[in-house]
Amino acid sequence: MSELITNIGELMTQDQDQGTRRNAAVVLEGERVAWIGDAVHAPAADTATDAHGRAVLPGWVDSHSHLIFAGDRTAEFEARMAGEGYTAGGIAVSVAATRAAGDYDLTRLALGRVAEAVAQGTTYLETKTGYGLDVEHEARSARIASTIADEATFLGAHLVPAGADADEYTELVCGEMLRAVRPFVKWADVFCETGAFTPEQSRRVLTACRDAGLGLRVHGNQLGPGAGAALAVEFGAASVDHVNYLTDDDVDRLAQSWSGWAGGTGDRGTVATVLPACDLSTRQPLAPARRLLDAGVQVAIASNCNPGTSYTSSVAFCVTTAVLQMGLSVHEAVRAATWGGALALHRETGADEDGRRAVGSIAVGHRADLHMLKAPSATHLAYRPGIPLTHAVWKAGVREA
Ligand SMILES: N=CN[C@@H](CCC(=O)O)C(=O)O
Ligand SMILES: [Zn+2]
Structure with a gap:
């Protein structure tokens, strides 16, 4: 036809x-x-x-979302709007609700969010685990993610669950949990931030996941300056996401990572993915998308749809914000939310090993x-x-x- x-x-x-x-x-x-x-x-x-x-x-290529969750965090949002800061600790509320949900409900909720995204123009979507945080529930989230999204990412290293020892939990993520999710995911991610995973723990997660054959992504430099962007470049991660607090050295490293990539071919670098809706909802300074583009960094825009920091699947809203508040032209913002997202997912060119067509x-x-x-x-x-x-x-x- x-x-x-x-x-x-x-x-x-x-x-x-x-x-x-x-x-x-x-x-x-x-x-x-x-x-x-x-x-x-x-x-x-x-x-x-x-x-x-x-x-x-x-169609929008949404390269960063967390759709596998149950529960509601309106109270946390209200507290934030009343002046409280965002901390990684809120993730635990979604973990409890997600573990308590049955498979049918968890899948139905996630599918509803995908439908909402598609109705707003999203045609290619990545989503992550990260609200299970034990072997059983991370494996379940990975399985559901692989059925409802185009790309699935393992984010066992999202938060150290209450009562767990951080180093022991990191070992679990790198071992039994990674083996359990491996059949369902193409990517691994780590939240490298104060209150989540230290640079050393993040390094262990990235090493184990790379050795298991997964592509890498990093949540980094969201709540303050940190090692996320530098680690992402060092490990050749496909993207570092958030990037609100970047030093000049971070920007240089990210730009340098693209120096061998001319005219769309050559060695890929690390895409800087900005998440404008999250920046607004957490009242963080907007990520420096203009500065990154001017430095020669490839930039993606994504929704980061999740119950804590960015409960919207509207990539159009993110594009609007990138133009009105981050200084991007309309063409640059649309590019970052289509081709840029595809680049961040290694989907911008023809068939890859999966035989799928380019998107974005x-x-x-x-x-x-x-x-x-x-x-x-x-x-x-x-x-x-x-x-x-x-x-x-x-x-x-x-x-x-
Ligand atoms: N920053 C880490 N993870 C999510 C938020 C998770 C949550 O608060 O539920 C994010 O990308 O913003
Ligand atoms: Zn995220």
Whole structure:
């Protein structure tokens, strides 16, 4: 089956060759993009959709979320809005509720969050464990994550559970827990922060997970300056996420990690993933996305949807904030939330070992993940903040919303 989407007012492909086109058309064939060009030259297809001048972007690639949880942390949020600071300790509340939930409920809750994200234009999604924190519940979370999301990440090193010895728990994460989750996940993550895991414990987790064949990610420099970004670069992690408190050396290291990557090929570095909704919800200083881009660091924008620090799956909200508050252009912010997210998940180019198609940009042969706005241009995402602008969503060529 093929579908022609025509009369696209602005087609922001985020593809180097295609750029942003006016009065464009796209043909989808099965799960892939088969043709891109001027609407006046569009070929026939089995079905046709008239965009009536609306804008089309790649679907959002949300490279950082924590969707496998039960329970509610409204009280913690209210306390924070009344002036209390965020600490990692709140994670324990979600751990208790998550362990208490049955498999059916936990899966249903997570699926509901995925549906909410897709309805807002997200077509590729990573999610993490991290609210189980024992072997049984981390393995269960990993299994559910692998069924509801495109990419699953092991975050056993999210918090040392109450009553546990930090070093013993770290050993558990690196041993029995890692073996239990391994069949379900592609990535491992560690929360390297005061109140969570020390640099030395984080190093042990990263080493064990790398040795087990997992790709690496790091939660770092969220609540204060720390070792997260430096460790991420040292271990060749795909991304370091949060990055609110970076020193000049951290920025230099991240930029240096991309020095062998020219024109989209060569050695990858570590993507700096900024999480604007989390920064607002925790009242942290916004991550320095402008400074990172200017230094030559590849940047992604993600929702960090989770019950503690960022209970939203709206990548559009994050893009809006990145433009209005972080100094990014609309094109840069959309790029970071599409192609940048794909880069952070190693999904920006063609088929990998899994044989899957590139996501995060619109090009012939890439996965047909499209997001049509109720607006003539992507600029409206920032120009009309808070307005739900998703008109239609295609995921792998299938109309989802
Ligand atoms: N910072 C660590 N983990 C999550 C928050 C987890 C929570 O508070 O439940 C985050 O990315 O912000
Ligand atoms: Zn997170």
